[in-house]
Amino acid sequence: MTHLTTSGSTATPPVQPPRRRAKKYNTREAVAGYLFISPWIVGFLIFTVGAMVFSLTVSFSHYNLVTGTMAPAGIxxxxxxxxxxxxxxxxxxxxxxxxxxxxxxxxxxxxxxxxxxxxxxxxxxxxxxxxxxxxxxxxxxxxxxxxxxxxxxxxxxxxxxxxxxxxxxxxxxxxxxxxxxxxxxxxxxxxxxxxxxxxxxxxxxxxxxxxxxxxxxxxxxxxxxxxxxxxxxxxxxxxxxxxxxxxxxxxxxxxxxxxxxxxxxxxxxxxxxxxxxxxxxxxxxxxxxxxxxxxxxxxxxxxxxxxxxxxxxxxxxxxxxx
The missing domain is CATH 1.10.3720.10 (MetI-like)
Incomplete structure (x- = not known):
């Protein structure tokens, strides 16, 4: 389907970029980016988030590092x-x-x-x-x-x-x-x-x-x-x-x-x-x-x-x- 200009002449419709190829490249770049930062993500989840969750659990208990025992303490x-x-x-x-x-x-x-x-x-x-x-x-x-x-x-x-x-x-x-x-x-x-x-x-x-x-x-x-x-x-x-x-x-x-x-x-x-x-x-x-x-x-x-x-x-x- 053609588009009419103000002078009455026809204009070629704009060429649409290949969306599938662009999406494929974006997905590949995202995967590569996550792979590069994966050591930091793993370290953050284990040594930061994991440590915080564990410390929150310990705060509601009587925990002795020497004996390794943990008893509930409530508040x-x-x-x-x-x-x-x-x-x-x-x-x-x-x-x-x-x-x-x-x-x-x-x-x-x-x-x-x-x-x-x-x-x-x-x-x-x-x-x-x-x-x-x-x-x-x-x-x-x-x-x-x-x-x-x-x-x-x-x-x-x-x-x-x-x-x-x-x-x-x-x-x-x-x-x-x-x-x-x-x-x-x-x-x-x-x-x-x-x-x-x-x-x-x-x-x-x-x-x-x-x-x-x-x-x-x-x-x-x-x-x-x-x-x-x-x-x-x-x-x-x-x-x-x-x-x-x-x-x-x-x-x-x-x-x-x-x-x-x-x-x-x-x-x-x-x-x-x-x-x-x-x-x-x-x-x-x-x-x-x-x-x-x-x-x-x-x-x-x-x-x-x-x-x-x-x-x-x-x-x-x-x-x-x-």
Whole structure:
């Protein structure tokens, strides 16, 4: 059947592509893609989903890893969460640390990224490598260094403060300074966040700064009206990731305070993940430890949903959709 044009002449109907062949190729590509990612899928199902299901089962039982016995416990383990004072203590310490550490990590990482962004290409590559080296340092080595730096009597930090006439605190002994000492150790590895900010800064169009300069905008106004809105998605992403990491903080507190079982550590250094580790691998109370892990899972999910619901309103998207 022919189609008439406006001039009365006939036009050839468009040729339809072979759908069967295209569908065959799409199916073949999909199968090949799933085959390539099948090791990850198997690992995710076994070591993540399977482990979560098993831990949920263990949380409703009295499970002993040494004897391999499992007896039903009902909700006893979850009831113990509200009876054990150390659970609430460790949870308060963790939340207080997260409120203190996350904003500082974002600010320090953003400042470092701005410095690297303003530097020349050659020097930026060198400093970017130097700034990222602490991220590659093993946590045990970092903890050993900070044990020396934070020593209240002979530490380098207190000696540096003494030069300006400031008497440094007992970082690792005074309960009021325990969390700030852990925050300082956390800031040592802030370069991973810095790299994300640097990538976001490199994607900000230069034309925006040129036009704002012609309108008389200074550096401060350019930062708050151009830079910060344009990298708000990176800020929001780092806020989510750093909050989740802070709530699961374990390495710094354990290596600084709880590595030696015979030592008496201040209660302000008892974080949630550390207490969970003690219950699981020192007391061998895996049922209670599993219940603790699921409580933290619920808390992390609640905080993440809250951030996604309210924080997403302040994120700028180029398409205009939020």
């Amino acid at each position: 006893d383990n979850y009831a113990r969460l509200f009876d054990d004072p150390k659970v609430m203590l460790s949870l308060r310490n963790t939340l207080f640390y997260a409120v203190m550490a996350v904003p500082l990590e974002i600010v320090v990482a953003l400042l470092l990224a701005l410095l690297l962004h303003r530097a020349g290409r050659r020097s930026a590559g060198i400093f970017r490598t130097l700034f990222y080296l602490p991220k590659m340092t093993p946590a045990v080595a970092t903890a050993a260094v900070f044990l020396l730096l934070l020593n209240g009597n002979s530490g380098a930090i207190n000696k540096g403060l003494a030069v300006f006439g400031i008497q440094g605190p007992q970082w690792l002994v005074d309960p009021a300074w325990v969390k700030p000492s852990i925050v300082l150790m956390t800031l040592w590895t802030v370069s991973g966040t810095m790299v994300i900010f640097l990538a976001a800064l490199n994607n900000v169009p230069r034309e925006l700064y040129e036009v704002s300069s012609l309108d008389g905008a200074g550096p401060a106004r350019q930062f708050f009206n151009i830079t910060l809105p344009m990298i708000s998605s990176a800020v929001f992403f780092n806020l989510l990731v750093l909050t989740i990491a802070a709530l699961q903080m374990f390495d710094q507190a354990y290596l600084l305070f709880w590595r030696d079982q015979s030592s008496t550590s201040p209660e302000s250094s008892l974080f949630y993940a550390v207490y969970l580790f003690q219950q699981a691998f020192r007391q061998f109370d895996f049922g209670f430890a599993a219940a603790m892990s699921w409580l933290m899972f619920v808390i992390v999910m609640a905080i993440t949903v809250f951030q996604l619901k309210f924080g997403n309103r302040f994120v700028y998207y180029e398409g205009g959709d939020r």
